[in-house]
Amino acid sequence: MSDKKKCFVIMGFGEKTDLATSRILDLDKTYRVIIKRAVEEAGLECIRADDIIHSGVIDKPMYELLFAADIVIADLSTSNANAIYELGVRHALRPCTTIVMAEKQFKFPFDIGHLIIRPYEHLGKGIDAEEAERVREELKKAIQTLLDKQDVDSPVFTFLPNLAMAKLIDKLHERIEEAAIKADENTSELMELFKEARADGNWKGAKRNLKRLLEKRPKDDYILQQLALATYKSKDPDAITALEEAKEILQTLRPQQTADPETLGIWGAIHKRLWELKQDRQYLDEGIWAYEKGFYLKNDYYNGINFAFLLNVRASISTGKEAIADIVIAERVRRKVLNICNDFLQKGIKDDNGKPDKEQIFWVNATIAEALTGIGEKEKAKEALATAVKEAPESWMEGTLNEQLEKLNKLLETGP
Structure with a gap:
């Protein structure tokens, strides 16, 4: 011993x-x-x-x-x-x-x-x-x-x-x-396997490792959140089934009562995608509720930029004052999000060792690109997009950003 x-x-x-x-x-x-x-x-x-x-x-x-x-x-x-x-x-x-x-x-x-x-x-x-x-x-x-x-x-x-x-x-x-004996497959190793799978865009592999992590840490909010994320992104066996499974996983964290912006952000993302696939208004309204609550709880840029996007979506299916109100609020939210993101960049975003945190820098620049696109600053948006893509540390990130910008541009072209 x-x-x-x-x-x-x-x-x-x-x-x-x-x-x-x-x-x-x-x-x-x-x-x-x-x-x-x-x-x-x-x-x-x-x-x-x-x-x-x-x-x-x-x-x-x-x-x-x-x-x-x-x-x-x-x-x-x-x-x-x-x-x-x-x-x-x-x-x-x-x-x-x-x-x-x-x-x-x-x-x-x-x-x-x-x-x-x-x-x-x-x-x-x-x-x-x-x-x-x-x-x-x-x-x-x-x-x-x-x-x-x-x-x-x-x-x-x-x-x-x-x-x-x-x-x-x-x-x-x-x-x-x-x-305390270290097993061949301990928690730290499983966490690394999960992160490697996520970096490669291998969401099925990420999901498998997160399930094994959950056996060791069954009450860990972070693992439950990441498992819900990996589940819906895996689209396994199909997109809708995966989203419903992700909803069930996240229910453990009581999204209707929570004050955790991370849980609210993932809950919003699930309902955003269910709306896109099913075109059922209840999913759209639930997504807006979650993103709005998450944004105002923490001034969180992720929740804020998605809240603004779904407001534009709702405006596109509304008329009169309701549509105008959503468009005006969406622009105000984007301008607040820009201030939050620029403040982050000015302070510097560092990792554990005091070096630039490439993952967070990417998401901040990606959010700036989307916010600038939403308020009509197209040239500045292109510059922010180029900066974000240059900083992307994981292969799937650029595709996710371009897909979101494409959706937003279509909305802005056809919206009221």
Whole structure:
């Protein structure tokens, strides 16, 4: 058995919406770029729940790790309920060696207001390279200090100092080691296989890998969202059946009640395509509702540009004031979207390593091209299109953009 000390990380997975600020935070980037690197640089083995290979439910090895891990790091960003609960369990079991951190805009409940919470700044899709380096260094120092000093940091043991801690740590280490063994096909590998398939436009392959990922992380919103996306894009066995299946997958995330712009965007996309195939007005209205809600929740450019497009679609089948109203609102939305996208480009769109994020840069430029087309700025739209195509990191992206622009141009030519 390895003698290396262990750090168990409790936090959300994937991209999660911070309801307090309506921002989407990529928590996997926090884990990869900050936490995992800091832990490994401090000389510990870093384990997150999705790294545990276990034949039964995950609860047993998770509780063992909450009790026996030498260090636990809890990232409470987006007020993740599971992470907050697991932090409470750790505090009840161990008097020391627990680190709490959260994105700087985290709104913490009263009962944890007295804890030391280490803040960091998340930009949503990415984290600034200098900020990541600063937080990594702080975490590494905190880990080393806690291991050396063993100061009490649990409020349970602070206020109830006579509690006796159970002497089971040594017996649990072997079980933890077995639970954390890396299988040939672990979560990280499946995620890479999914991304490779998506990059090649192989949506059936992406769907297969996402289904296997879902077996390991059945409550992960990001995986459910991506599975719904891959399902409808696969058109397997046919476009309509795939869309209906995607709808059923996304129903798990309660799209009618959600405040998550990502879920709303995919829900809108499904209904947009159902409208195109079935020409049933209920699908058009549902798509508009979803995109509009997603746009105004977050000022999200993806939801906004699609909201504007469907307004033009509805205007094309309407008359009089109704048609005029939709056209006017569509233009206003596009101008807001242009401001959002230009602001993103001015600030710089970076990936985990502080380098330009080509995928996000493509989508921002693609959105600018569509918005400019929609407001009649054709020459500028051509320039934005050329820039977007040049930046496209995955083969299917250019085709998707050209298909959308073709639909929009037809609408503008025939519209009222």
